[in-house]
Amino acid sequence: MSRRQALAAGASALAAGAATLSVAAVATAHAVAPTDLQPYASYWYPDTLPPGTPPPGVRRRSxxxxxxAGDPDLPFNRAAVPLAPRFAPPPPNSTARRDEARISALAAFAPTSGNPSQGAATADYYALTHWAYLDELVFWGGSSDEGLILAPNAPVVDAAHRNGVPVLGTVFLPPTAYGGRLEWTRDLVRRDADGGFPLAxxxxxxxxxxxFDGWFLNAETGGGDxxxxxxxxxFVAYLxxxxxxxxxxxxxxxxxxxGDIAWQNELNDxxxxxxxxxxxxxxNFNWSRTGLASSGELARSLGRSPYELWAGIDVEANGxxxxVDWDAVVPAGRPHIASYGFYRPEWTxxxxxxxxxxxxxxxxxxxxFWSGASLDPTRPDPGPWRAPAVCxxxxxxxxxxPFATTFNTGHGLGWYERGVRGQGxxxxxxxGLQDRLPGRRWVIHTAGARPAVGFDFADAWRGGSSLLTDLIDAATAEPTxxxxxxxxxxxxxxTVAELAHRTDPGSAAVRVELAVALDEPDRFTCLPVGTLPAGGSGWTTVTLRLASLLHGRAAATAHVLGIRLTAPDGGSVRWRLGELALHDGPPAPPGPPDTPAVIATARNPDGTAALRLSWRPTPRRAGxxxxxxxxQVVPGGRPRFLGGTCGHAYYVPALRRTADEAVTRIEVRAVDELxxxxxxxxVTYRW
Structure with a gap:
């Protein structure tokens, strides 16, 4: 297969993993078949549906x-987090550029059909976290057997928006070799009586x-004129x-x-x-040095930036x-030629x-993949893979x-609240529950051995993960x-800072300080958090006042937040950071959501119940x-965590009855940034 066929084949192959559940949904509160309730990410054909019976689990729609108004799954698929503004801090190395090449990524999080709207009961998922290097994310997929137009599901959009990254849906018109039909292209661009484009x-x-934020248009069906x-x-201009x-x-x-299909691999007439x-x-992927150079020149002659061109890089097979001829795109020591686009970075x-x-x-x-083999953007790896952090x-x-993080990556092996894993x-x-996570993985300053730093899922303060730092065999008391x-x-x-941290059993003692860089990004002032003794300890929470950093000034700006660790007695340290929060005094708790209701129910074969719930945000919330x-309220036990969402509707796939209770109560809470x-x-459900 040629590289220019990768887009088509990759999208069509997604159909193979389609789930076997129906995607039909209901919007009224009555008992129905269990397979009718699960909401999925939406997909359509432009208009004409293919002949024949669809594969199991596929619902063909126009x-x-x-x-x-007629989309019962819309409340479960609607993203709620606005696109956050962002800035580019001074790069951590001399090779990265702030105003030149950017990165797009075409990523498939799941098959086209059978992709749950609000996550699922598995941690085996592409939980993308390196948003800091992305300029746009394309929610990739589509196949001739399922549908050609994909709307990204809400969790992906909410996570991306929290980090300032726009998300595009996909319009995929496949080659005839992969089931493409030219009538689908003609359906898409059909005009109305006024010359407009109804499908646009x-x-x-x-x-x-x-x-979400727009569309990636991929027209590859041959036979046009x-x-x-x-x-x-x-059509594109109208859209x-x-x-x-x-x-x-x-x-x-x-x-x-x-009108014909002719991959150019460059910008030309x-x-x-x-x-x-x-x-x-x-x-397309088969670009050349001369082709990219001429593409940039043509873009400038059209009054456009060359960095509005993504040079495709197919990493699906080899990561x-x-x-890659990196110097053709992002040459070292010279201005970048173009931006670039990763095809299928979920290879990792x-x-x-x-x-x-x-x-x-x-x-x-x-x-x-994103930082390079050195795992330190300040020390770019000289190998053949030029990771995004390098350039x-x-x-x-x-x-x-306020700002807070619990280093929750958006998936986990269990759900933790205040350091306690929920029962069962x-x-x-x-x-959508993912936190804003460190963008540079990992910038470390030490005169001693470099520690291992990463997200860990064996324990957490809140959510599913914490930040684990291994200072292995720290023979000296050099700070890190x-x-x-x-x-x-x-x-x-x-302003105050709050931290939740702990050491694992068997850890050496560790002295912990909050490191803050004010006027210069590489000069830190450190505030003592405390010393955790040897042998490991449970979670400890600490509140620090930051007024001493200001030295009498009325205000200052924190340019870098970090942690300084010292093993005063040497030895191996395993230290976890579970929460870091900064605020000017905790706000009043938000108001509760308004009028939660069960809008549809179904009994599952195993005796559990599937529920659709919805509520309205209350105007009384403080922030x-x-x-x-x-x-779920459990008689005589801790509440059972059912899930979370940024929106105002949620699907519970399997509510478990406690003993022989006649009624189960579900509590819905609003949660703020802290x-x-x-x-x-x-709201209650009667068995």
Whole structure:
């Protein structure tokens, strides 16, 4: 298979993993078949449906007939987190550039069909965390047997938006070799009586209703003519113009203006009409040095930036062993030529053996992919893999208080609250619950041995993970500073920091300090947090006043947040950070959600119940709500965590009855940015 066929084959192959559950849904409260309740990420054909019986678990739908009012799964798929503004701090090395190349990524989180709207009961998931290097994420997929137009599910969008990354849905018109039909392309660009494009209007409506940021257009079905090429160009221009500044359009280099499929691997006269109509273009994978150079020159002559061109890099098969002519795209010592786009960076997850796809193993590989083999952006790896941290400046959204993180990656082997794992909790994933995580993995200052730092899932303060630092055989008492966050956080005499930390059994003693860089990013002032004794200890919470950092000033800015660790007696230290929060005094708890209700139910064969719930946000809340959490009240026991969401509807797949209770009560709480929960709003289910 040629590299230019990778997009088509990769999307079509997703159909093979389709789940066997129906995606039909109900919106009224009555008992139905269990398979009717599970909401899934949405996918459509433009209009005409393929003949024959769909594969198991696939529901074929037309976008032309879709309406928001008639979409019962929309409340479960609607993203709720706004796109955060972000900034580029000074790069950690001399090779990364702030105003040049950026990165797009086409990532498949799940098959096209059978992709749950709100996570699932498994930690085996592509929990992307390296948002700092991304300029846009494409929710990739689609197949001729299932559907061609994919709307990203809410957890992915909410996590990306929290980190300032826009997310695009996919419009995939496959080659005829993979089941493509030219009538689907003609359906997409069909005009109405006024010359407009009804399906472009639908794409805009879907993006706004679902809360994502635009569309990746991939037209690869052959057989077109010049009229079709002109209609497609006008369609792209209409979509971009009518969508306004809040909607992005990326065009994939496949269809030429002549209407036929002719991958150019560069920007030229055959595809530049689409580039002029779109915001950016993803160039096919077989680009060359001279082709990229001429592409940049043509982009500038059109009044556009060369960094609006993504040079495609296919990493699906070989990941960091992929051979790339990096100097053709991001040459060292000279201005970058273009931006670049990764095709299928979830290789770091998918290429793990099925028996070893543990979360910690995945994150270790993902850190290497994005940061390089050195695992330190300040020390770029000289090997053939030019990791993003080597050449692209990271970005941050930490610009205001309150800020808090529990180093929750959006999946875990159990759910923890205040260091206690819930009884009977199972593995889970839900990217919408992911925290803002350190963008630079890992910048470490020490005169001693470099420690191992990473996310760990054996214990947590809240969520599913904590930050584990291994100072192995620290023979001397040399301090080690781990940079965590680049920021522009405003500090005042009222600002306090809160930490939750612990050591594992068998650890040596460790002295812990909060490291803050104010005026210069590489000069830290350290505040003592405390010393944890040898032998390991349970979670300890500490509150620090930061007024001493200001030296009498009324305000200052924290540019870097970090931790300094010292093993005063030497030995091996295993230290965990479970929470880090900064605020100017805790706000009042948020108000509870309004009128939660069970809107649909079903009994499962194992005796559990499937529920759809919804609620309205209350106007009485004291501040912004980060997300909502649901707990089952267990008579005589701790509440059972059911899940969480940033939206206002949630699906519970298997509510377990406690003893012979006739009624089960579920509590819904609003949770703010400091993880302060509201009073509960209750709803009941009668068995």
């Amino acid at each position: 976008l032309r007939t879709w309406t928001a 209007d639908k794409l805009i409506e879907v993006a706004r209703a679902y809360g 010049a009229r079709l090429g002109a209609d497609m160009r006008d 971009r113009r009518l969508g306004g500044t809040g909607l992005r359009v990326t065009w994939y280099d496949a269809m030429a203006i002549s 055959r595809n530049s009409p689409f580039f002029r109509a779109a915001d950016t273009m993803f160039l 960091w062993d992929t051979r 997850w998918k290429s793990l053996p099925g028996t070893d796809r543990a979360p910690a193993a995945f994150h270790a590989r993902d850190d290497r 692209v400046a990271d970005r941050s959204t930490l610009t205001s208080l 909790d199972t593995p889970w994933n839900h990217l 500073t781990v940079e965590l966050y680049a920021s522009r956080l405003p500090l005042s005499p009222a 912004p709500v980060r997300h909502y959490e649901l707990h 993880y302060i929960a509201s009073a509960p709003a209750s």
